[in-house]
Amino acid sequence: MDLVARLLAGDRRALARAITLTENEDPAAARLAAAVYPHTGKARTIGVTGPPGAGKSTIVDGLTHLYRREGRRVAVVAVDPTSPFSGGAILGDRIRMRRGAADPGVFIRSLATRGHLGGLSWHTGSVVRLLDAAGFDTILVETVGAGQAEVEIMRYAETTVVVMVPGLGDEVQAIKAGILEIADVLAVNKADREGADRLVRELEIMLRMDGSVGRGGPLARKEGPAAGSEPGADAAGPEPWVPPVVKTVATTDEGLPELLRAVEAHHEHLRATGGLERWRRRELAAEVRGLVRDLAGQAAHAWATADGAWEELLGRVQRREIDPRSASEGLVQEFLRHAGSGGPGARG
Amino acid sequence: MRVLVAKPGLDSHDRGAKVVARAYRDAGMEVVYTGLHQTPEEIVEAAIQEDVDVVALSILSGAHTTLVPRVAELLRAQGADDVLLLVGGIIPEDDIPAMLEAGAAGAFGPGSDLDEIVEFTRSNLRRRGA
Ligand SMILES: Nc1nc2c(ncn2[C@@H]2O[C@H](COP(=O)(O)OP(=O)(O)OP(=O)(O)O)[C@@H](O)[C@H]2O)c(=O)[nH]1
Ligand SMILES: [Mg+2]
Numbered sequence: 001m002d003l004v005a006r007l008l009a010g011d012r013r014a015l016a017r018a019i020t021l022t023e024n025e026d027p028a029a030a031r032l033a034a035a036v037y038p039h040t041g042k043a044r045t046i047g048v049t050g051p052p053g054a055g056k057s058t059i060v061d062g063l064t065h066l067y068r069r070e071g072r073r074v075a076v077v078a079v080d081p082t083s084p085f086s087g088g089a090i091l092g093d094r095i096r097m098r099r100g101a102a103d104p105g106v107f108i109r110s111l112a113t114r115g116h117l118g119g120l121s122w123h124t125g126s127v128v129r130l131l132d133a134a135g136f137d138t139i140l141v142e143t144v145g146a147g148q149a150e151v152e153i154m155r156y157a158e159t160t161v162v163v164m165v166p167g168l169g170d171e172v173q174a175i176k177a178g179i180l181e182i183a184d185v186l187a188v189n190k191a192d193r194e195g196a197d198r199l200v201r202e203l204e205i206m207l208r209m210d211g212s213v214g215r216g217g218p219l220a221r222k223e224g225p226a227a228g229s230e231p232g233a234d235a236a237g238p239e240p241w242v243p244p245v246v247k248t249v250a251t252t253d254e255g256l257p258e259l260l261r262a263v264e265a266h267h268e269h270l271r272a273t274g275g276l277e278r279w280r281r282r283e284l285a286a287e288v289r290g291l292v293r294d295l296a297g298q299a300a301h302a303w304a305t306a307d308g309a310w311e312e313l314l315g316r317v318q319r320r321e322i323d324p325r326s327a328s329e330g331l332v333q334e335f336l337r338h339a340g341s342g343g344p345g346a347r348g
Numbered sequence: 349m350r351v352l353v354a355k356p357g358l359d360s361h362d363r364g365a366k367v368v369a370r371a372y373r374d375a376g377m378e379v380v381y382t383g384l385h386q387t388p389e390e391i392v393e394a395a396i397q398e399d400v401d402v403v404a405l406s407i408l409s410g411a412h413t414t415l416v417p418r419v420a421e422l423l424r425a426q427g428a429d430d431v432l433l434l435v436g437g438i439i440p441e442d443d444i445p446a447m448l449e450a451g452a453a454g455a456f457g458p459g460s461d462l463d464e465i466v467e468f469t470r471s472n473l474r475r476r477g478a
Contacts, residue, residue, distance in 0.1 A: 020350075088372065090379050094383070095383035098390075101390040107397055110398060
């Protein structure tokens with residue numbers, strides 16, 4: 001049986017191998033992605049982000065356990081940084097993810113960033129789709145620990161949980177760094193430590209004050225107009241979602257049922273307001289736009305290099321005869337004319 | 349290349365395992381580290397999910413004579429016998445033949461050189477494209 005069929009049938013080795021091929025940008029990966037795509041779109045995706053050592057993995061382990069008790073099939077993607085010096089990485093999130101270790105309803109995969117910035121790996125989106133197609137209905141994505149808001153997680157997670165801990169010092173700094181804008185739910189973990197209540201209060205005050213909540217925050221992202229809809233169509237938009245702040249002690253599971261309920265409430269809110277579909281549409285639009293840009297760029301480049309025009313153009317740019325932008329515009333226009341008059345292959 | 353560094357059994361510390369993990373990382377490999385007290389079943393399941401090319405067991409307790417054959421057997425049962433199985437830690441010289449017999453490709457006793465372990469790993473990989 002081929003890899004796709006095995007993956008769809010729930011074969012864990014096939015799934016694991018498919019993820020490797022995807023990460024390694026193997027030539028088979030594009031075909032694989034195309035074949036599984038019709039089987040995706042069913043899973044709930046939850047992002048977990050926050051500073052190094054905040055307890056993200058411990059929380060993911062706890063949520064995994066709770067979702068399993070509800071009969072959900074849970075997959076975890078845990079990202080750790082690649083060393084810029086050696087290209088190697090130590091992927092240690094599994095140390096805190098022990099409860100699902102021998103459970104066939106749980107699948108955990110560690111990924112290295114391999115130079116990708118933003119707290120995720122290059123292929124996070126594709127890996128999530130493979131897990132989705134393999135029948136995992138709940139997918140948790142743990143980002144690299146970072147002091148600032150890792151915005152990219154919002155592209156893959158319907159609900160983003162930001163984990164904070166008391167005593168890290170500059171809460172205001174973290175808040176300035178955009179934490180409030182990306183959080184759909186805030187977890188104040190290590191609540192067994194001093195300062196948790198104060199942090200919760202501060203966050204709640206900031207959330208109520210912050211004008212970005214409901215505008216620049218997740219609301220604008222998920223509850224704004226869909227791509228192509230009337231501008232201003234959301235003027236009388238749905239009830240804004242104010243991110244709840246949940247106190248947790250992940251090492252004892254304290255507060256984790258409440259955290260799970262907050263995550264589910266956010267999901268329900270998104271569904272009820274149509275925000276989920278709008279968000280999905282917007283993310284797909286961004287993905288397809290990006291791919292069109294890449295593919296069109298590659299085609300134009302290939303066309304221009306075929307007869308030396310590329311080198312010639314670069315020479316003119318380097319001699320300051322033409323600026324990069326004008327050179328590119330000219331090239332694209334010429335490429336489009338050719339593409340229109342018998343296809344981009346006509347030149348070679 | 350991906351390596352699982354795992355500690356089966358009841359060892360109470362994992363300094364050695366961490367040193368090996370760092371050596372692999374510094375050699376440019378991606379190392380999944382799973383912490384103390386793993387059962388052979390958990391190790392093999394992690395090896396499958398992480399699709400590693402190498403499983404490196406670190407054992408200090410003397411339980412290698414049962415743990416290594418068990419991990420090897422489970423890997424085979426999962427059809428993952430193309431994964432390179434290595435064992436290190438407190439492995440007496442006399443036990444090494446039995447480790448190799450049980451399915452380990454390499455066994456490294458106390459005082460083994462890290463570079464040697466990394467080099468052995470690299471040159472004995474079994475999987476295509478690893
Ligand atoms: N006291 C206390 N310790 C905790 C709590 N949650 C996690 N820890 C501990 O904090 C340490 C880090 O936890 P992890 O779950 O690995 O944190 P992380 O955010 O995933 O870390 P990175 O992935 O390295 O950024 C571990 O030693 C945990 O046992 C908590 O609620 N209270
Ligand atoms: Mg972690």
